[in-house]
Amino acid sequence: MTKSILTFGFFFFSLAAISQVRDEGAIKQIFDEALSKGKSYEMLTDLCVNIGPRLSGSPGAAASVEWSRHVMEGFGFDSVWLQPVLVPHWVRGTKEIGRINSKKRGTVEVNVCSLGGSVSTGPAGIAAGIVEVKNFDELKLLGTKGVQGKIVFFNRAMDPTKLNTFAAYGGAVDQRGNGSSEAAKYGAVAVLVRSMGSNLEDYPHTGNMRYAPNVTKIPALAISTRHAELVSKLLKDEKDLQFYMENHSVTLEDAPSFNVVGEIKGSEFPNEIIVVGGHLDSWDLGQGAHDDGAGCVQSIEVLRLFNAIGYKPKRTIRAVMFMNEENGLRGGNAYAELAAKNKEQHIAAIESDRGGFVPRGFTVPTEEKAKAKVRSWKPLLEPYGLSDFSEEGGGADIGPLASQGVALLGFLPDSQRYFNYHHSAEDTIDKVDKRELELGAASMAAMVYLIDKYGLK
Amino acid sequence: MTKSILTFGFFFFSLAAISQVRDEGAIKQIFDEALSKGKSYEMLTDLCVNIGPRLSGSPGAAASVEWSRHVMEGFGFDSVWLQPVLVPHWVRGTKEIGRINSKKRGTVEVNVCSLGGSVSTGPAGIAAGIVEVKNFDELKLLGTKGVQGKIVFFNRAMDPTKLNTFAAYGGAVDQRGNGSSEAAKYGAVAVLVRSMGSNLEDYPHTGNMRYAPNVTKIPALAISTRHAELVSKLLKDEKDLQFYMENHSVTLEDAPSFNVVGEIKGSEFPNEIIVVGGHLDSWDLGQGAHDDGAGCVQSIEVLRLFNAIGYKPKRTIRAVMFMNEENGLRGGNAYAELAAKNKEQHIAAIESDRGGFVPRGFTVPTEEKAKAKVRSWKPLLEPYGLSDFSEEGGGADIGPLASQGVALLGFLPDSQRYFNYHHSAEDTIDKVDKRELELGAASMAAMVYLIDKYGLK
Numbered sequence: 001m002t003k004s005i006l007t008f009g010f011f012f013f014s015l016a017a018i019s020q021v022r023d024e025g026a027i028k029q030i031f032d033e034a035l036s037k038g039k040s041y042e043m044l045t046d047l048c049v050n051i052g053p054r055l056s057g058s059p060g061a062a063a064s065v066e067w068s069r070h071v072m073e074g075f076g077f078d079s080v081w082l083q084p085v086l087v088p089h090w091v092r093g094t095k096e097i098g099r100i101n102s103k104k105r106g107t108v109e110v111n112v113c114s115l116g117g118s119v120s121t122g123p124a125g126i127a128a129g130i131v132e133v134k135n136f137d138e139l140k141l142l143g144t145k146g147v148q149g150k151i152v153f154f155n156r157a158m159d160p161t162k163l164n165t166f167a168a169y170g171g172a173v174d175q176r177g178n179g180s181s182e183a184a185k186y187g188a189v190a191v192l193v194r195s196m197g198s199n200l201e202d203y204p205h206t207g208n209m210r211y212a213p214n215v216t217k218i219p220a221l222a223i224s225t226r227h228a229e230l231v232s233k234l235l236k237d238e239k240d241l242q243f244y245m246e247n248h249s250v251t252l253e254d255a256p257s258f259n260v261v262g263e264i265k266g267s268e269f270p271n272e273i274i275v276v277g278g279h280l281d282s283w284d285l286g287q288g289a290h291d292d293g294a295g296c297v298q299s300i301e302v303l304r305l306f307n308a309i310g311y312k313p314k315r316t317i318r319a320v321m322f323m324n325e326e327n328g329l330r331g332g333n334a335y336a337e338l339a340a341k342n343k344e345q346h347i348a349a350i351e352s353d354r355g356g357f358v359p360r361g362f363t364v365p366t367e368e369k370a371k372a373k374v375r376s377w378k379p380l381l382e383p384y385g386l387s388d389f390s391e392e393g394g395g396a397d398i399g400p401l402a403s404q405g406v407a408l409l410g411f412l413p414d415s416q417r418y419f420n421y422h423h424s425a426e427d428t429i430d431k432v433d434k435r436e437l438e439l440g441a442a443s444m445a446a447m448v449y450l451i452d453k454y455g456l457k
Numbered sequence: 458m459t460k461s462i463l464t465f466g467f468f469f470f471s472l473a474a475i476s477q478v479r480d481e482g483a484i485k486q487i488f489d490e491a492l493s494k495g496k497s498y499e500m501l502t503d504l505c506v507n508i509g510p511r512l513s514g515s516p517g518a519a520a521s522v523e524w525s526r527h528v529m530e531g532f533g534f535d536s537v538w539l540q541p542v543l544v545p546h547w548v549r550g551t552k553e554i555g556r557i558n559s560k561k562r563g564t565v566e567v568n569v570c571s572l573g574g575s576v577s578t579g580p581a582g583i584a585a586g587i588v589e590v591k592n593f594d595e596l597k598l599l600g601t602k603g604v605q606g607k608i609v610f611f612n613r614a615m616d617p618t619k620l621n622t623f624a625a626y627g628g629a630v631d632q633r634g635n636g637s638s639e640a641a642k643y644g645a646v647a648v649l650v651r652s653m654g655s656n657l658e659d660y661p662h663t664g665n666m667r668y669a670p671n672v673t674k675i676p677a678l679a680i681s682t683r684h685a686e687l688v689s690k691l692l693k694d695e696k697d698l699q700f701y702m703e704n705h706s707v708t709l710e711d712a713p714s715f716n717v718v719g720e721i722k723g724s725e726f727p728n729e730i731i732v733v734g735g736h737l738d739s740w741d742l743g744q745g746a747h748d749d750g751a752g753c754v755q756s757i758e759v760l761r762l763f764n765a766i767g768y769k770p771k772r773t774i775r776a777v778m779f780m781n782e783e784n785g786l787r788g789g790n791a792y793a794e795l796a797a798k799n800k801e802q803h804i805a806a807i808e809s810d811r812g813g814f815v816p817r818g819f820t821v822p823t824e825e826k827a828k829a830k831v832r833s834w835k836p837l838l839e840p841y842g843l844s845d846f847s848e849e850g851g852g853a854d855i856g857p858l859a860s861q862g863v864a865l866l867g868f869l870p871d872s873q874r875y876f877n878y879h880h881s882a883e884d885t886i887d888k889v890d891k892r893e894l895e896l897g898a899a900s901m902a903a904m905v906y907l908i909d910k911y912g913l914k
Contacts (some may be wrong), residue, residue: 032618161489
């Protein structure tokens with residue numbers, strides 16, 4: 001009896017040990033393939049150089065849809081298809097003008113760009129006094145008396161002491177998102193917003209802004225962090241500093257577009273779906289290299305890696321290129337709606353939308369059991385630099401799947417350089433390192449491998 | 458009795474808890490200062506742009522000595538001084554020529570550079586057949602019959618599947634260091650070595666090579682990884698491919714130079730010294746930004762950070778800019794010799810010579826007690842991304858201190874991008890990220906703080 005229990009125990013112990021060795025081997029195969037023959041960088045170079053910017057509704061976005069379909073068909077995935085989605089269509093127009101008119105210093109041109117969704121100043125531009133605030137409380141204190149007829153300059157920097165730059169971004173981005181509507185309440189004629197950038201730089205960063213209902217729509221422009229410092233410095237010396245701005249953006253009719261989906265059918269549980277995804281649309285100033293071409297090519301690469309190492313997943317694995325994350329999330333919403341309508345059973349979704357930087361870990365599902373299971377895999381992933389499994393939650397595009405009980409994870413690359421490039425003309429392929437990008441794809445593939453093999457229940 | 462033991466135990470528990478809270482606070486102060494007002498990037502920009510390359514014996518090296526002294530004096534360290542050291546003086550001369558002469562393809566220029574220490578081909582250059590090998594075993598198999606009168610082309614790539622690129626470098630660099638002497642044994646007239654680079658690139662990487670005693674000195678040039686692939690491809694198709702190379706390097710008399718040392722005197726144990734250091738010399742092709750301007754400015758910044766946050770170290774802290782790490786290690790040797798001669802008591806030395814990338818951890822001392830102590834601090838450092846304390850040993854410049862029983866540590870930044878730039882014209886300031894660099898300095902300061910406070914015994 002005792003012997004048989006021992007034997008039985010040993011048997012299970014051995015099985016577990018064998019299983020771990022197999023997992024280590026499979027994960028090593030994934031990383032070896034990605035680092036020696038990975039295609040992420042080649043794909044991203046093609047997307048950035050030959051298509052470039054691809055804001056929702058633009059010709060670039062349409063081209064990127066066809067590009068994704070073509071690439072995934074080329075890799076021979078089991079099926080590739082498009083999901084129609086109607087997207088907002090905002091167009092920047094000709095280059096913006098920002099100009100300080102100082103009595104003491106004369107005219108100084110500064111680098112500005114329209115925020116996504118902003119109305120235009122009209123061809124005559126807007127010339128007005130400028131008043132600086134750091135937050136909405138300061139704005140409120142100034143009130144109508146201090147703001148009426150002026151340009152409000154939001155100049156709260158991202159907090160550099162926050163280790164995670166996304167936390168610093170989160171602490172500053174209300175100025176960009178809601179600044180214009182807040183300022184309009186007090187009669188401001190326009191807003192100028194310090195760019196969401198980690199450092200002092202010469203180029204502005206765009207990004208989405210929203211108009212609140214029943215508030216006058218006033219133009220909203222971003223200014224480079226270095227020029228924000230300049231305006232602030234001059235304002236200290238000259239309270240009635242004048243500013244001129246001009247932008248030519250326009251919002252057109254919603255445009256037809258698509259999510260692009262590629263799939264490898266599961267061998268045992270084809271109805272259980274694991275999604276890996278990024279968003280195909282990008283802001284119009286750069287090439288959308290880190291945001292989020294990286295996430296797209298990494299998602300495609302996960303499926304390619306499985307094929308390349310001959311791994312047949314038990315569950316169905318989908319790479320999803322979401323459309324319109326930047327200014328509407330229509331693609332993410334449409335994907336989740338269609339999944340519900342078709343009664344699809346998604347067991348997990350992993351998003352990559354924090355850039356193609358060196359891997360650090362994953363954000364984990366909020367549900368306790370799934371969270372514990374993901375964290376239990378840390379010993380298998382830590383040798384590849386994946387040691388951070390502290391944060392919970394997924395990402396914007398997979399967020400709408402939460403209500404269907406899908407376990408959401410996010411790929412977590414290092415965050416230090418992300419906001420150097422984010423939403424700016426600097427988000428280009430030369431800012432991406434091949435090894436870092438391929439390691440991200442391999443990390444995502446390793447996570448999908450483990451979820452596919454063990455589930456999350 | 459029981460109560461007093463409990464009280465006693467609680468007393469110590471509380472002390473430990475208070476101590477930990479104080480350490481957390483001090484380390485946060487260090488990182489906050491570095492991330493909001495750090496000077497590493499500003500210093501490195503100045504060094505790279507206004508001085509640039511600084512190979513031992515060059516005018517740039519001399520300028521960088523004065524620069525270091527000036528910078529550290531400007532920060533008001535307790536003392537700053539120079540340690541004389543005689544260094545090798547190798548000069549590249551005018552730009553090298555590499556040329557494939559193919560019967561089928563005609564003439565193709567390729568990107569080459571002399572390896573450091575190489576003799577010259579003379580003005581007439583060397584034209585010869587070329588034979589490819591992957592390692593010294595293949596060379597031996599070819600023997601005199603296959604090699605005599607030819608240029609040997611060493612073309613073993615760095616293994617891309619190694620996660621740590623330094624391991625991949627270590628597995629390939631024998632070709633660069635010893636290739637010429639090995640090939641000369643069999644009558645080769647010159648060697649061409651595939652650059653030590655992680656990826657396919659157009660620019661060559663230099664680096665030191667050594668001539669073995671009693672072997673004919675033949676010229677040794679590096680070729681870019683992309684052109685190495687080209688030569689290899691053409692050789693498959695045309696066995697008697699001809700190659701022409703020309704270089705103009707010369708080794709001059711040893712030159713006088715200096716290590717530069719800055720110091721904050723310890724308040725309690727001034728005779729116990731903790732060194733932080735990098736090397737001031739750099740290869741002549743780039744600006745020596747990551748290798749090792751980064752380590753120099755980070756070392757200076759450690760002392761500046763202590764002053765800035767008002768931390769008075771108990772022990773003496775020295776920032777040492779070592780001269781001649783790249784092609785002689787004369788500075789590292791001289792520093793250790795002088796320390797022994799002056800009967801100085803060094804308790805620890807930390808080297809930063811793996812680039813200014815995002816922090817990952819530290820290499821730890823080999824001595825068991827010191828190793829365990831450093832690893833016990835992991836919980837304090839992990840919130841800053843410092844989670845890898847697995848590797849043992851210090852670095853090249855502090856190595857000579859080992860025989861004096863000094864605990865050696867190395868700052869460990871992420872390795873993925875290092876060999877994109879290493880020893881090439883691409884090692885320039887624009888490849889350095891400000892936040893990553895400042896985080897490295899703060900990491901080193903945090904480690905010095907802990908060693909200063911708790912010792913390593």
